[in-house]
Amino acid sequence: MLKVRIIPCLQLIDQSLVKTVQFRKYSYIGDPINTVRIFNELEVDELCFLDIRATVQKRTPNLKILSEIADECFMPLSYGGGVKDAEMAKKILSIGFEKIIINTAAIENPALIMEIAKHSGNQSVIVSIDVKRSIWGGHAVYSNDGTIKTKLNPVEWAKQVEESGAGELLITSMDQDGTWKGFDMEIIRNISEAVSIPVIANGGAGTVSDIGKAVQIGKASAVALGSMVVFQQKGMGVLVNFPDKKELEGELS
């Protein structure tokens, strides 16, 4: 049967690979191509690339870097960042990516989800939802790389994008991002239980046990890893790596 997908989620700022903490402060990781070669060798399940500042810096996706990635990577690839229309989505899919991730563009123009889905299938559209805990409890949805708080309710928004034709959801906790403190299990679970499309839990993974919890308690279908796969340990240097397969299997069985 299907195994849970464990997806390195790599953050780009144009050509550079970076890793953020709570969406703002970031460290430079290195060259994306060298990094993907390592993940290729490790035969990871899938790779996700997010150009985290493309929208706020008003840049279009860097197609040159994406082509170089697709030339090297023989695994499922997804990309998000600065995709505003179906034309751009088509371009990226034709390079050799299978999934387009949209976030701010979906909030500004929800019809875009269906537009991409109609052309390339629902499975090619991932809607990314950035969530942050409110001081008064509950969660809010943020757009534009976490800089703008919207009025959307995360669970309602998740249901709406599913209805609009999204094939998958990427749920990122802004509070947990880069902290190694584990996923925001509450929001992952609330959304997973409200929709029937796969939910990818993102933001906060620090141990293999966090991955297990996201699946068992959070009911996530897939798990994204950020800091864990680019740093040696919390507070330590860059080391592109992937959790031990045996340990993962033990956790997920």
Added chain:
Amino acid sequence: MGNLGSVKNMLKYIGAESTITANPVELQDAKKIILPGVGSFDQAMKRIEESGFRKVLDAKALTEKVPVLGICLGMQLLTYGSEEGLIPGLGWIPAKTIHFQADNGLKVPHMGWNIVTPSTPSPLCEKLPEESRFYFVHSYYVKVENESCSILKTYYGLNFDSAIQRGNIYGVQFHPEKSHKLGMQLLRNFANLQ
């Protein structure tokens, strides 16, 4: 799915020369043919029929007997027809294409890595381990009429034919171009067919 770009990328990587063509005349010189399949079943069949590809494809596959590999929807096109559409398929392999039922908690599409196990030995599967992992994305599956045409099977709520073969004609439901080294091995096997 059905990503021409990815298939071409992998063929280039293993050193197999390939051309993407929308021109049936160009197909006449092909030594091998890959049908990746883009869009829906009817859309794809319509394009094959209307573009003049059908005649050349039939001649290449059935008379000249060049190796043909259908990938994902491309494999489903090799069957008699699909529950996804009304237009008959190429019918080169006696099989039907059926919709997955989304009951008993199974998500449709079947998306992700799954295990394939051999059902009939085939040159396409040479050097693949007994249990190999491949990447799938599909809502319809193929059921062969004659078990000898099934070369790999996969379990997703039920056992389905994840790779099929009849003579020079092959189909795989998964995406070798997205399945790391085993996918590369499979495409290399196809490229090496005589």
